[in-house]
Amino acid sequence: MGLLTGLKSSISRAASTLFSEEEPKRIGIYGPPNAGKTTLANRIARDWTEHGDAIGPESHVPHETRRARRKENVEIERDGKTVTIDVVDTPGVTTKVDYTEFLEHDMEKDDAVRRSREATEGVAEAMHWLREDVDGVIYVLDSSTDPFTQVNTMLIGIIESQDLPVLILANKIDLEDSSVQRIKNAFPQHETTPVSALEGDNMDEVYDKIAEYFG
Amino acid sequence: MAEVKDPSEGVRIDLISGERMAGLTSMEKIRMILDGVREGNIVILEEGLSPDEESRLIEVTMTEISPDEFNGIEIETYPKSEAADASILDRLMGKQSTQKLTVIGPANQIETLHKDETLISALVSRK
Numbered sequence: 001m002g003l004l005t006g007l008k009s010s011i012s013r014a015a016s017t018l019f020s021e022e023e024p025k026r027i028g029i030y031g032p033p034n035a036g037k038t039t040l041a042n043r044i045a046r047d048w049t050e051h052g053d054a055i056g057p058e059s060h061v062p063h064e065t066r067r068a069r070r071k072e073n074v075e076i077e078r079d080g081k082t083v084t085i086d087v088v089d090t091p092g093v094t095t096k097v098d099y100t101e102f103l104e105h106d107m108e109k110d111d112a113v114r115r116s117r118e119a120t121e122g123v124a125e126a127m128h129w130l131r132e133d134v135d136g137v138i139y140v141l142d143s144s145t146d147p148f149t150q151v152n153t154m155l156i157g158i159i160e161s162q163d164l165p166v167l168i169l170a171n172k173i174d175l176e177d178s179s180v181q182r183i184k185n186a187f188p189q190h191e192t193t194p195v196s197a198l199e200g201d202n203m204d205e206v207y208d209k210i211a212e213y214f215g
Numbered sequence: 216m217a218e219v220k221d222p223s224e225g226v227r228i229d230l231i232s233g234e235r236m237a238g239l240t241s242m243e244k245i246r247m248i249l250d251g252v253r254e255g256n257i258v259i260l261e262e263g264l265s266p267d268e269e270s271r272l273i274e275v276t277m278t279e280i281s282p283d284e285f286n287g288i289e290i291e292t293y294p295k296s297e298a299a300d301a302s303i304l305d306r307l308m309g310k311q312s313t314q315k316l317t318v319i320g321p322a323n324q325i326e327t328l329h330k331d332e333t334l335i336s337a338l339v340s341r342k
Contacts, residue, residue: 095322096280096288096289123274124273150290150327158270
Protein backbone atom coordinates (compact mmCIF):
# COMPACT_ATOMS: atom_id res chain seq x y z
CA MET A 1 0.00 0.00 0.00
CA GLY A 2 2.79 2.31 1.02
CA LEU A 3 4.53 1.55 -2.28
CA LEU A 4 1.38 2.36 -4.25
CA THR A 5 0.88 5.66 -2.40
CA GLY A 6 4.52 6.52 -3.01
CA LEU A 7 4.15 5.74 -6.72
CA LYS A 8 0.99 7.87 -7.00
CA SER A 9 2.75 10.71 -5.26
CA SER A 10 5.76 10.46 -7.62
CA ILE A 11 3.48 10.47 -10.69
CA SER A 12 1.60 13.47 -9.33
CA ARG A 13 4.85 15.36 -8.71
CA ALA A 14 6.14 14.54 -12.18
CA ALA A 15 2.85 15.67 -13.75
CA SER A 16 2.82 18.95 -11.83
CA THR A 17 6.41 19.62 -12.94
CA LEU A 18 5.52 18.81 -16.53
CA PHE A 19 2.47 21.03 -16.65
CA SER A 20 3.55 23.82 -14.31
CA GLU A 21 4.14 27.26 -15.75
CA GLU A 22 7.42 27.60 -17.59
CA GLU A 23 10.29 29.10 -15.59
CA PRO A 24 11.26 32.61 -16.70
CA LYS A 25 14.17 32.60 -19.12
CA ARG A 26 17.39 34.09 -17.81
CA ILE A 27 18.56 36.72 -20.25
CA GLY A 28 22.15 37.87 -19.79
CA ILE A 29 23.09 41.43 -20.76
CA TYR A 30 26.62 41.11 -22.16
CA GLY A 31 29.12 43.35 -23.89
CA PRO A 32 32.42 45.17 -23.40
CA PRO A 33 32.96 47.58 -20.48
CA ASN A 34 31.19 50.96 -20.75
CA ALA A 35 28.72 49.86 -23.44
CA GLY A 36 25.75 50.88 -21.26
CA LYS A 37 24.66 47.45 -20.03
CA THR A 38 23.62 48.59 -16.55
CA THR A 39 21.86 51.67 -17.96
CA LEU A 40 19.83 49.30 -20.17
CA ALA A 41 19.16 46.85 -17.31
CA ASN A 42 17.98 49.72 -15.10
CA ARG A 43 15.77 51.10 -17.88
CA ILE A 44 14.12 47.66 -18.34
CA ALA A 45 13.67 47.23 -14.57
CA ARG A 46 12.22 50.73 -14.14
CA ASP A 47 9.81 50.27 -17.06
CA TRP A 48 8.48 46.84 -16.11
CA THR A 49 8.78 46.13 -12.39
CA GLU A 50 6.36 47.29 -9.73
CA HIS A 51 8.78 49.29 -7.62
CA GLY A 52 10.98 50.26 -10.55
CA ASP A 53 14.16 49.58 -8.59
CA ALA A 54 17.51 49.99 -10.32
CA ILE A 55 19.57 46.84 -10.84
CA GLY A 56 22.89 48.55 -10.21
CA PRO A 57 24.79 51.86 -10.19
CA GLU A 58 25.73 53.41 -13.56
CA SER A 59 29.07 55.10 -14.15
CA HIS A 60 31.41 56.32 -16.88
CA VAL A 61 34.31 54.62 -15.04
CA PRO A 62 34.89 51.17 -16.58
CA HIS A 63 34.08 48.09 -14.50
CA GLU A 64 31.47 49.80 -12.32
CA THR A 65 29.57 46.48 -12.42
CA ARG A 66 31.79 43.84 -10.87
CA ARG A 67 29.20 41.24 -9.91
CA ALA A 68 26.47 39.68 -12.05
CA ARG A 69 23.13 40.97 -10.76
CA ARG A 70 19.80 39.31 -11.43
CA LYS A 71 16.39 40.95 -11.48
CA GLU A 72 13.77 38.23 -11.36
CA ASN A 73 10.34 38.04 -12.98
CA VAL A 74 10.45 41.10 -15.19
CA GLU A 75 7.10 41.00 -16.99
CA ILE A 76 7.15 42.70 -20.36
CA GLU A 77 3.77 43.19 -22.03
CA ARG A 78 3.62 43.11 -25.81
CA ASP A 79 0.49 42.84 -28.00
CA GLY A 80 -1.67 41.65 -25.11
CA LYS A 81 0.81 38.92 -24.14
CA THR A 82 3.22 38.90 -21.23
CA VAL A 83 6.80 37.74 -21.54
CA THR A 84 8.45 36.99 -18.20
CA ILE A 85 12.26 37.04 -18.02
CA ASP A 86 14.98 37.26 -15.41
CA VAL A 87 17.39 40.04 -16.41
CA VAL A 88 21.04 39.33 -15.56
CA ASP A 89 23.30 42.39 -15.74
CA THR A 90 26.89 41.20 -16.14
CA PRO A 91 30.31 42.86 -15.76
CA GLY A 92 31.88 44.05 -19.03
CA VAL A 93 34.03 41.36 -20.60
CA THR A 94 37.70 42.00 -21.32
CA THR A 95 40.95 40.02 -21.58
CA LYS A 96 42.99 42.52 -19.55
CA VAL A 97 42.59 44.70 -16.47
CA ASP A 98 45.23 47.26 -15.54
CA TYR A 99 44.64 48.98 -12.21
CA THR A 100 46.68 52.02 -13.31
CA GLU A 101 43.85 52.94 -15.70
CA PHE A 102 41.61 53.54 -12.68
CA LEU A 103 44.17 55.98 -11.24
CA GLU A 104 43.21 58.30 -14.13
CA HIS A 105 39.74 58.53 -12.59
CA ASP A 106 41.02 60.18 -9.39
CA MET A 107 41.26 56.94 -7.48
CA GLU A 108 43.82 56.09 -4.78
CA LYS A 109 46.11 53.14 -5.56
CA ASP A 110 44.54 50.86 -2.92
CA ASP A 111 41.05 51.54 -4.30
CA ALA A 112 42.25 51.03 -7.89
CA VAL A 113 43.90 47.69 -7.02
CA ARG A 114 40.77 46.55 -5.17
CA ARG A 115 38.58 47.61 -8.11
CA SER A 116 40.79 45.74 -10.56
CA ARG A 117 40.71 42.59 -8.42
CA GLU A 118 36.92 42.74 -8.17
CA ALA A 119 36.69 43.44 -11.91
CA THR A 120 38.71 40.31 -12.79
CA GLU A 121 36.50 38.20 -10.53
CA GLY A 122 33.44 39.76 -12.16
CA VAL A 123 34.61 38.95 -15.70
CA ALA A 124 35.35 35.33 -14.71
CA GLU A 125 31.87 35.17 -13.17
CA ALA A 126 30.28 36.60 -16.35
CA MET A 127 32.01 33.95 -18.49
CA HIS A 128 30.79 31.23 -16.18
CA TRP A 129 27.19 32.51 -16.39
CA LEU A 130 27.46 32.54 -20.17
CA ARG A 131 28.54 28.90 -20.33
CA GLU A 132 26.17 27.56 -17.68
CA ASP A 133 23.33 29.80 -16.63
CA VAL A 134 21.74 31.96 -19.31
CA ASP A 135 19.04 31.07 -21.85
CA GLY A 136 19.54 34.06 -24.13
CA VAL A 137 21.74 37.12 -24.56
CA ILE A 138 21.21 40.83 -25.15
CA TYR A 139 24.58 41.98 -26.53
CA VAL A 140 25.09 45.69 -25.96
CA LEU A 141 27.59 47.72 -27.99
CA ASP A 142 28.50 51.38 -27.83
CA SER A 143 27.65 52.50 -31.37
CA SER A 144 30.12 55.41 -31.15
CA THR A 145 33.10 53.01 -30.92
CA ASP A 146 34.68 50.42 -33.24
CA PRO A 147 32.82 47.09 -32.91
CA PHE A 148 35.64 45.12 -34.62
CA THR A 149 37.31 44.17 -31.34
CA GLN A 150 38.55 40.77 -30.33
CA VAL A 151 36.30 40.62 -27.27
CA ASN A 152 33.21 41.21 -29.44
CA THR A 153 34.35 38.66 -32.04
CA MET A 154 35.05 36.03 -29.38
CA LEU A 155 31.91 36.62 -27.33
CA ILE A 156 29.59 36.52 -30.33
CA GLY A 157 31.40 33.31 -31.40
CA ILE A 158 30.93 31.79 -27.94
CA ILE A 159 27.21 32.74 -27.90
CA GLU A 160 26.71 31.30 -31.42
CA SER A 161 28.50 28.08 -30.52
CA GLN A 162 26.00 27.54 -27.71
CA ASP A 163 23.05 28.26 -30.02
CA LEU A 164 21.74 30.91 -27.64
CA PRO A 165 19.32 33.46 -29.10
CA VAL A 166 21.13 36.83 -29.25
CA LEU A 167 19.73 40.32 -29.68
CA ILE A 168 22.39 42.85 -30.65
CA LEU A 169 21.75 46.43 -29.53
CA ALA A 170 23.60 49.42 -30.97
CA ASN A 171 23.43 51.64 -27.87
CA LYS A 172 24.22 55.34 -27.40
CA ILE A 173 22.54 56.46 -30.64
CA ASP A 174 22.14 59.85 -28.95
CA LEU A 175 25.90 60.45 -29.36
CA GLU A 176 27.18 62.40 -32.34
CA ASP A 177 29.75 59.73 -33.35
CA SER A 178 27.19 56.93 -33.30
CA SER A 179 27.13 54.61 -36.33
CA VAL A 180 24.59 51.79 -36.27
CA GLN A 181 25.68 50.71 -39.75
CA ARG A 182 29.21 49.98 -38.48
CA ILE A 183 27.76 47.42 -36.05
CA LYS A 184 25.50 45.95 -38.75
CA ASN A 185 28.58 45.50 -40.94
CA ALA A 186 30.54 43.85 -38.12
CA PHE A 187 27.85 41.26 -37.36
CA PRO A 188 25.88 40.79 -40.60
CA GLN A 189 24.64 37.37 -39.47
CA HIS A 190 22.52 39.06 -36.76
CA GLU A 191 19.87 41.74 -36.66
CA THR A 192 20.98 44.97 -34.97
CA THR A 193 18.52 47.21 -33.12
CA PRO A 194 19.46 50.84 -32.43
CA VAL A 195 18.75 52.28 -28.97
CA SER A 196 19.68 54.93 -26.45
CA ALA A 197 19.18 53.28 -23.06
CA LEU A 198 20.10 56.56 -21.38
CA GLU A 199 17.53 58.68 -23.22
CA GLY A 200 14.99 55.88 -23.69
CA ASP A 201 15.02 56.28 -27.48
CA ASN A 202 13.61 53.33 -29.46
CA MET A 203 12.94 51.23 -26.34
CA ASP A 204 9.57 50.15 -27.77
CA GLU A 205 11.34 48.34 -30.61
CA VAL A 206 13.76 46.79 -28.08
CA TYR A 207 10.82 45.40 -26.08
CA ASP A 208 9.22 44.08 -29.29
CA LYS A 209 12.49 42.28 -30.09
CA ILE A 210 12.84 40.92 -26.54
CA ALA A 211 9.33 39.43 -26.83
CA GLU A 212 10.15 38.04 -30.30
CA TYR A 213 13.55 36.55 -29.36
CA PHE A 214 12.94 35.37 -25.81
CA GLY A 215 9.16 34.98 -25.47
CA MET B 216 74.15 24.91 -32.96
CA ALA B 217 73.18 28.54 -32.62
CA GLU B 218 74.38 30.39 -29.57
CA VAL B 219 71.68 30.69 -26.90
CA LYS B 220 70.80 34.37 -26.54
CA ASP B 221 69.78 36.17 -23.40
CA PRO B 222 65.94 36.14 -23.55
CA SER B 223 65.83 39.71 -22.22
CA GLU B 224 67.46 40.87 -25.46
CA GLY B 225 64.40 40.15 -27.56
CA VAL B 226 60.87 38.82 -27.73
CA ARG B 227 60.35 35.10 -28.04
CA ILE B 228 57.68 33.91 -30.46
CA ASP B 229 56.28 30.39 -30.23
CA LEU B 230 54.45 29.20 -33.34
CA ILE B 231 52.39 26.19 -32.33
CA SER B 232 51.08 23.84 -34.98
CA GLY B 233 47.56 22.50 -35.07
CA GLU B 234 49.01 19.02 -34.84
CA ARG B 235 50.72 19.80 -31.53
CA MET B 236 47.53 21.32 -30.08
CA ALA B 237 45.32 18.45 -31.27
CA GLY B 238 46.74 16.06 -28.68
CA LEU B 239 46.08 18.37 -25.74
CA THR B 240 43.03 18.77 -23.53
CA SER B 241 41.40 22.21 -23.26
CA MET B 242 43.08 22.97 -19.93
CA GLU B 243 46.47 21.80 -21.21
CA LYS B 244 46.13 24.19 -24.15
CA ILE B 245 45.15 27.08 -21.88
CA ARG B 246 47.99 26.30 -19.46
CA MET B 247 50.53 26.14 -22.28
CA ILE B 248 49.34 29.50 -23.67
CA LEU B 249 49.26 31.30 -20.33
CA ASP B 250 52.59 29.89 -19.14
CA GLY B 251 54.21 31.19 -22.34
CA VAL B 252 52.49 34.58 -22.22
CA ARG B 253 53.31 35.11 -18.54
CA GLU B 254 56.97 34.64 -19.42
CA GLY B 255 56.62 37.46 -21.93
CA ASN B 256 56.37 35.29 -25.04
CA ILE B 257 54.13 35.81 -28.04
CA VAL B 258 52.19 32.64 -28.80
CA ILE B 259 50.86 32.04 -32.31
CA LEU B 260 48.41 29.18 -32.78
CA GLU B 261 48.10 27.79 -36.27
CA GLU B 262 44.51 26.65 -35.70
CA GLY B 263 43.28 28.67 -32.72
CA LEU B 264 40.90 27.61 -29.98
CA SER B 265 37.26 26.54 -29.95
CA PRO B 266 34.72 29.09 -28.64
CA ASP B 267 34.42 27.10 -25.41
CA GLU B 268 38.20 27.12 -24.97
CA GLU B 269 38.30 30.87 -25.66
CA SER B 270 35.69 31.35 -22.95
CA ARG B 271 37.76 29.33 -20.48
CA LEU B 272 40.94 31.16 -21.51
CA ILE B 273 39.31 34.49 -20.57
CA GLU B 274 38.12 33.03 -17.27
CA VAL B 275 41.50 31.55 -16.30
CA THR B 276 43.33 34.71 -17.43
CA MET B 277 41.15 36.76 -15.09
CA THR B 278 42.02 34.57 -12.12
CA GLU B 279 45.75 35.08 -12.80
CA ILE B 280 45.81 38.87 -13.19
CA SER B 281 47.90 40.41 -10.46
CA PRO B 282 48.70 44.14 -10.00
CA ASP B 283 52.20 45.16 -11.15
CA GLU B 284 52.84 41.60 -12.33
CA PHE B 285 50.39 40.39 -14.97
CA ASN B 286 47.72 42.59 -16.61
CA GLY B 287 46.17 39.95 -18.78
CA ILE B 288 46.40 39.05 -22.44
CA GLU B 289 45.95 40.57 -25.85
CA ILE B 290 44.44 38.06 -28.27
CA GLU B 291 43.73 38.52 -31.94
CA THR B 292 42.08 36.37 -34.58
CA TYR B 293 40.56 37.30 -37.91
CA PRO B 294 37.08 38.77 -37.27
CA LYS B 295 35.27 36.41 -39.61
CA SER B 296 34.63 33.23 -37.72
CA GLU B 297 34.27 30.10 -39.79
CA ALA B 298 32.30 28.67 -36.89
CA ALA B 299 29.49 31.11 -37.68
CA ASP B 300 29.19 29.65 -41.16
CA ALA B 301 28.94 26.02 -40.05
CA SER B 302 25.59 24.43 -40.72
CA ILE B 303 23.53 23.13 -37.81
CA LEU B 304 24.14 19.59 -39.08
CA ASP B 305 27.90 20.16 -39.08
CA ARG B 306 27.72 21.49 -35.53
CA LEU B 307 25.66 18.51 -34.39
CA MET B 308 28.15 16.17 -36.02
CA GLY B 309 31.01 17.96 -34.30
CA LYS B 310 32.43 19.14 -37.60
CA GLN B 311 32.40 22.77 -36.58
CA SER B 312 35.59 24.32 -37.84
CA THR B 313 37.44 26.62 -35.49
CA GLN B 314 40.62 26.85 -37.53
CA LYS B 315 41.78 30.44 -37.41
CA LEU B 316 45.27 31.79 -36.86
CA THR B 317 45.41 33.27 -33.36
CA VAL B 318 48.01 35.56 -31.83
CA ILE B 319 48.21 35.85 -28.04
CA GLY B 320 50.62 37.96 -26.01
CA PRO B 321 51.00 39.84 -22.73
CA ALA B 322 48.63 42.85 -22.67
CA ASN B 323 51.47 45.21 -21.72
CA GLN B 324 53.69 44.12 -24.63
CA ILE B 325 51.45 43.72 -27.64
CA GLU B 326 49.27 46.36 -29.24
CA THR B 327 47.02 45.82 -32.24
CA LEU B 328 47.63 48.47 -34.87
CA HIS B 329 45.15 47.30 -37.47
CA LYS B 330 42.76 44.44 -37.91
CA ASP B 331 40.38 43.44 -40.67
CA GLU B 332 39.07 40.22 -42.20
CA THR B 333 42.41 39.40 -43.83
CA LEU B 334 45.14 41.20 -41.88
CA ILE B 335 46.24 41.52 -38.26
CA SER B 336 48.99 44.08 -37.71
CA ALA B 337 50.46 44.27 -34.21
CA LEU B 338 53.26 46.11 -32.48
CA VAL B 339 55.27 44.01 -30.05
CA SER B 340 57.56 45.59 -27.49
CA ARG B 341 60.03 44.14 -25.02
CA LYS B 342 59.11 43.83 -21.34
